[in-house]
Amino acid sequence: MLYLCGVKFTQSVTTSFIMATYTYQYPHAALTTDCVVFGFDGERLRLLLIERGEAPFKGMWALPGGFLRMDETVEECARRELREETGVAHCHLEELKSFSAVRRDPRERVVTIAHIALVPHQDVVAGTDAAHARWYALDELPELAFDHADIIAMAVRRLRELIHFRPVAFELLANQFSMRELQTLYEIILDTKFDRRNFAKKMHHLGLLRPTDGDEHVGPRRFSFDQDNWNALKEQTGRTEF
Numbered sequence: 576m577l578y579l580c581g582v583k584f585t586q587s588v589t590t591s592f593i594m595a596t597y598t599y600q601y602p603h604a605a606l607t608t609d610c611v612v613f614g615f616d617g618e619r620l621r622l623l624l625i626e627r628g629e630a631p632f633k634g635m636w637a638l639p640g641g642f643l644r645m646d647e648t649v650e651e652c653a654r655r656e657l658r659e660e661t662g663v664a665h666c667h668l669e670e671l672k673s674f675s676a677v678r679r680d681p682r683e684r685v686v687t688i689a690h691i692a693l694v695p696h697q698d699v700v701a702g703t704d705a706a707h708a709r710w711y712a713l714d715e716l717p718e719l720a721f722d723h724a725d726i727i728a729m730a731v732r733r734l735r736e737l738i739h740f741r742p743v744a745f746e747l748l749a750n751q752f753s754m755r756e757l758q759t760l761y762e763i764i765l766d767t768k769f770d771r772r773n774f775a776k777k778m779h780h781l782g783l784l785r786p787t788d789g790d791e792h793v794g795p796r797r798f799s800f801d802q803d804n805w806n807a808l809k810e811q812t813g814r815t816e817f
Contacts, residue, residue, distance in 0.1 A: 604675075604684040608653040609640035609723065611671065611689060611730035612663065613713075614696040615747040617756050620713045620763045621696065622727065625660050625705035631681050632720035638727070639663075639705070640687065653690045661708040662700040667693040667746040671730055679722045689726045691733060693746035713763075738764050742783065745800035751787050753797055754778070782808070 612623035624636040641656040643649065650668065658664045671689040679685065701708040711717065716727070737743045744760050758774045778784055783805050784798040 604686045606643040607640055607685055607687040608643065608649055608656060609638040609687050609689045609726060610653055610657045610692045611638060611727055612657065612692040612694060613734065613747060614694055614710055615760050616696040618759065620760070621710040622713055622716065623661055623663070623699060624709060624711055625701060626707040627704070627720060628706035629704045635720040636717045637720040638723045649688050657692060659703045660701065660705040662702065663694055663697070671733055674722060674726060676722060689730065691730050693743060695747060695749050735764055742800065742805055751797045751799055
């Protein structure tokens with residue numbers, strides 16, 4: 576809703592009012608958002624893609640995204656498009672980079688603001704202009720529309736950087752997880768292998784894992800991420816490396 580001089584306007588009136596206030600002397604580009612959505616199924620890192628139901632690139636797979644509305648921010652657009660096209664409503668979301676190659680979109684001059692989204696693996700449902708939504712293993716991606724292969728490559732590099740500085744891996748895990756799942760996720764993202772005992776020792780030393788079951792001798796223990804301890808650690812030490 577928009578309030579002007581004490582008068583409440585409806586959404587349609589608000590949009591019309593906002594559009595009427597923007598006039599340009601020069602040509603300007605359209606703006607879109609695209610989301611590189613990572614998920615982890617316990618064994619493999621996956622990427623959420625939608626099959627385009629409309630031209631251009633109809634029938635090809637692409638990142639969830641769409642055009643920015645006049646009455647929303649870039650982040651609001653990214654979350655709305657992700658929700659409308661895949662059903663994912665809650666996730667960790669952060670801006671990645673703008674992509675502005677002149678001919679990246681055959682329809683018109685379009686600049687996209689790409690985002691990284693991290694979610695626990697979940698069922699997805701296609702909507703709006705998406706024919707289907709599906710999780711793909713990161714190493715088995717289909718041919719992609721637009722410049723989305725380039726966007727994904729940069730997002731993977733950024734995720735590999737972030738995991739050293741912030742506990743982003745826990746955004747990809749269920750509320751309860753095993754040490755094996757955590758180690759597997761780290762190994763996939765960093766493209767390396769860790770010694771099982773040394774990895775577990777380091778994770779316990781960080782003090783960020785809270786056991787969620789009782790006896791470790793009964794079976795593999797499960798843990799949850801201790802967000803309070805992480806916040807305290809940052810505040811006490813100014814720690815910037817995870």
